[in-house]
Amino acid sequence: MEDHLANIQLLCRLCGERIRPYKSNNGKIEYRKSKIKENQNKITGLDVSLDVEGVHPPYMCRFLPSSFVSSNSMNSFKCNICKLLCQCPVVPPCQHITCKTCVQPLYEDTDTVQCCVCNIPVHFSSITAVQLIFAQCYLSLNVTCKCCRTVVECKDASTHVCVSDHDYLASPTCSTSPHIMPTPTDLHNNNLIQGILHHPPNQPVTQLMEELGHHIIKAKIESSKKRTADFTFKGKTLQTIIIPKARVDSSLAGQRTVRNRTKLVEVVRDVVSGGESMFQMTDEVRRLPEELKQLLRKPIKLPTGDLLSLKTNLGLTWTRNRELKRWLTKYGIQTECEAKMRTQQDTIISNNINSEYLPMIHKDKTLEIDNAKYIADGERITRAKLFNNVISKPLFAVPITQVAPPGLHISLGLFLKHYNSLEAACQLLDFKIGSLIALNSIEDLHATPQFTKHVGVLRDIQEKTLKADELAHEIEALKDYLNVFLILGEDANQLTPLFNEIHQKTEQEQQLASKSLKLPKNGPVTTSIENTLQSIKVKRQAYHGRSFVGNHVHKCVKPENIKKIMSQIEATAVELCPAITEDVYALTLKYGSLFTKFGQCHRSYNLASFFTEDMVSVLENNIKDYIKYFRENFQETEPPKMHILEHHVCEWIRMWGFGLGFHGEQGGESAHSQLNTIKRDIRGIPDDLKVLESVIKQHWVKTSPQMLAAKPEKKKRSFKDA
Structure with a gap:
């Protein structure tokens, strides 16, 4: 009997569970319990006035949820995260109730998170299940089916048969047969889906709704293999187009990015116009600003000197240049006439190049003078260095100042x-x-x-x-x-x-x-x-x-x-x-x-x-x-x-x-290679001197500062555009 009374002292009157011991600051083992008072029945709904000593436990756990009120209050049993009725309710030390399925993802990457209500740090080991009395009150709540508006107790919701005629809003929570019993996890997920479907349009969209919408659209795009996705609702079809948000504007983006954006605009135009993209584009051109219309009507004209630079750098003859002009004119590109181009070439060359058949002679007699001194000295080879080593007459009469x-x-x-x-x-x-x-x-x-x-x-x-x-x-x-x-x-x-x-x-x-x-x-x-x-x-x-x-x-x-x-x-x-x-x-x-x-x-x-x-x-x-x-x-x-x-x-x-x-020979070989390249494109000139003159003129024009400035620079291709 004494053991029985001692055990009763350690049981909770509310939940019937054994009161958990703890170690106090002075090292003693104590229990978290308090004496039940008669006025607490207003809070717990439990009448203790007729309790018998030795039969009913006189104490209760100090673990009394702060949100635990009369069972008539529906808000006391809503999850503080999803705002729906709790599925497997759990509470942290601060007693703010949440669903187990809602709080679990928060601890995937960390051991401690802040409470969603009071922002107090909560360790995952401190989260516990609610007491038995709380679970009983929760199951006795009256809930209303959102489809047929029938009021049933929470414990009977799994066996409820929905009689709604709105099949497209039929709640998955309501079984089509009383023999099919959904699991608690299915009930919770169905509550989430129903909440999303009945979300007021004028209210802000939650993060969960954004993630769900993104997943649905992505699945539609993958299945269609296009940039568009079709959604059918109440007999109407809504067509969506995926347009990524631009991180930079087109003026700063690479060429490949601009091309992809142009293709996306073409897709949008084709969808909006119902397949008549050319007709739609015609109307778009009519709405362009007047300045842009004038620019489109204005013919394109190459700057002065650019065509001559193109001719010299590509090694084109005048005949091929005329053919190129005809191609440019076909596409509305205007250029200067051939007479102006020849005038530009003559201006660059001016009087810098004169050709004439000349023998290899010169007026400088330095070599002859040194050779004469060497002969007068007796032609002794050991003293040749005194006369610049000129021991015989030069084979070619080229001045020494012209030999590098x-x-x-x-x-x-x-x-x-x-x-x-x-x-x-x-x-x-x-x-x-x-x-x-x-x-x-x-x-x-x-x-x-x-x-x-x-x-x-x-x-x-x-x-x-x-x-x-x-x-x-x-x-x-x-x-x-x-x-x-x-x-x-x-x-x-x-x-x-x-x-x-x-x-x-x-x-x-x-x-x-x-x-x-x-x-x-x-x-x-x-x-x-x-x-x-x-x-x-x-x-x-x-x-x-x-x-x-x-x-x-x-x-x-x-x-x-x-x-x-x-x-x-x-x-x-x-x-x-x-x-x-x-x-x-x-x-x-x-x-x-x-x-x-x-x-x-x-x-x-x-x-x-x-x-x-x-x-x-x-x-x-x-x-x-x-x-x-x-x-x-x-x-x-x-x-x-x-x-x-x-x-x-x-x-x-x-x-x-x-x-x-x-x-030296390196520079000479480089110039010789360029001259040979120009000479290959020169035809129809029988005189060798005229051929050489034409080669030198073209090389002079090609290497002039005016033509080099008109030549476009080679743009390095960045890896970002590749």
């Missing part, structure tokens, strides 16, 4: 000469390192007589090798002079001394070559240079004396690559033989400075851009500095290309105002 110095070949020849000199020095360094390694038992290598003798032998070998190379160059030069004399038809008696001199120098060169020792060509220091060139993707040619191409020369004389080559030589040589560290540093400093000074000149005179007087002065000083350093530190012969660089390059650039890259 070959900038590319100057760079190729001088760089190859300096590189061969560096390679020979590294081979000598390899030979020295090999000798010192053999004498590694001696502590002071620089003080031993063996070292001094070995160095002397190596110097003798180097001197003999250089003399042999000089004789080989002189022999090649003499052979070239011999060929020139044979072409000019000189007397055979005059050629005999030249033959004897070539034979004598050839024997001297062979004797020196036989006496000199062959230095190793694949030593560690020499190999390190080749490896460094490979690391910067530079490779020597297998022919033409193992020379370099222009791009590789330009890459090698960059300051960072020069530093990389010299650093590799130092690291390799010092690692093998630390005793020659000073000699290695002196060698790398010597050749590093040489290549740096040469690179400054190379990068400047090979430009194709315009040169100011200050730029020419800087180049002139760089060339003087480079030549002076070479003569002071290298006892080597000066090739003719170094003479051209010293005496003719700056003079040429100062006279014409452009670098050698503009007048």
